Amino acid sequence: MKLSIVVPVYNMAADGKLNYCMDSLVRQSLEDYEILAVNDGSTDNSLEVLREYEKRYPHKVRVITYSRNKRQGGAKNEGLKAARGEWVGFIDSDDWVTPDFYQKLIQKGEETGADLVGCDYNLVSEHTFQVGKVVQNNTMEQTGILDREKHKSLLMRMGSMVVKVYRREVIVNHKLDFPEGIFYEDNCAGPLWSLYFNHFERVEEPLYYYYQHQVSTVHHISEDKCRDRMKAAALLYDQCKERGFLEEYEREIEYRFTELYYVNTLFSYMAGVGRPRLSFVRELRAGIRERFPRFESNPYYRENTGEEERRLIALQQKWNLGFYLLYRLKLFVRNAKTSH
Secondary structure, eight states, X not given: OOEEEEEEESSOOGGGHHHHXXXXXXXXXXXXXXXXXXXXXXXXXXXXXXXXXXHHOTTTEEEEEESSOOHHHHHHHHHHHHOOSSEEEEOOTTOEEOTTHHHHHHHHHHHHTOSEEEEEEEEESSSOOSOOEEEOOSOGGGOEEOOHHHHHHHHHOOXXXXXXXXXXXXXXXXXXXXXXXXSOHHHXXXXXXHTTOOEEEEEEEEEEEEEXXXXXXXXXXXXXXXXXXXXXXXXHHHHHHHTTOTTTTHHHHHHHHIIIIIIIHHHHHHHHSSSOOHHHHHHHHHHHHHHOTTGGGOHHHHHXXXXXXXXXXXXXXXOHHHHHHHHHHHHHHHHHHHXX
């Protein structure tokens, strides 16, 4: 079989979201592929929707279901276990793809000998195949035979996993999978997986449609989600250490951990949570100091972190309460200006 498409599904039946995704998958121009629709303990009628597709397209759709929600990482792992294709792709169940998405990516892979192929995506807020806001997911400089410098680049900026196809033998041979039970599982899996692939190519078209709506993960910040991002960063660090990558890519791993565990979490928590707790801010500082106490000297950190953010972080590294009060004041002033 040429391709296995893994679709983790949790409560996506409303507003035709799941139907739109599945319709785009059963109409792919590629021959010889399977759709592994994983019902991740949905409490709406997502399972009934999937069963209908399985009934209508028995040679394409296989439904995997269980009662306990494992989050997207767990659902993807269940799909990977069942996959039979030479290639594997993942898609979020509220997104969709052009009819030739998988054919174009796999054709590119087979023409070039690549084991990893990606493309760009569209940001859209309605069900349409009109090109929306195009987001470049990777650069041409990252493509070709993956030497150490390109592996560094992909470790730093792997981009989205759903706009790519992967040769399954690489996943199987290196026992690659996703963290289960947390959000942001791709923040761990994407960078780690990239180190095992040898040849990356791109199709220069936006063939994937990323649906932006108010219930998506990125639109709601909570302390639990912040902790999940911290867990994903810690798992990435632990996996890189366990698999022998820490020494060779120490600077890159240090920066990725700093960015995920600390910088992104600190500012999204302070800006997005209604009543941020000083104790959580203290915990973040302790966590970054435990693994990478000299992160501020990392060249990637100095290059990629804004000047104001660096100043605020320098303050927090010296004085938690001072940072907390100053950031709350800045936020109050900013909100007061925008409300007038």
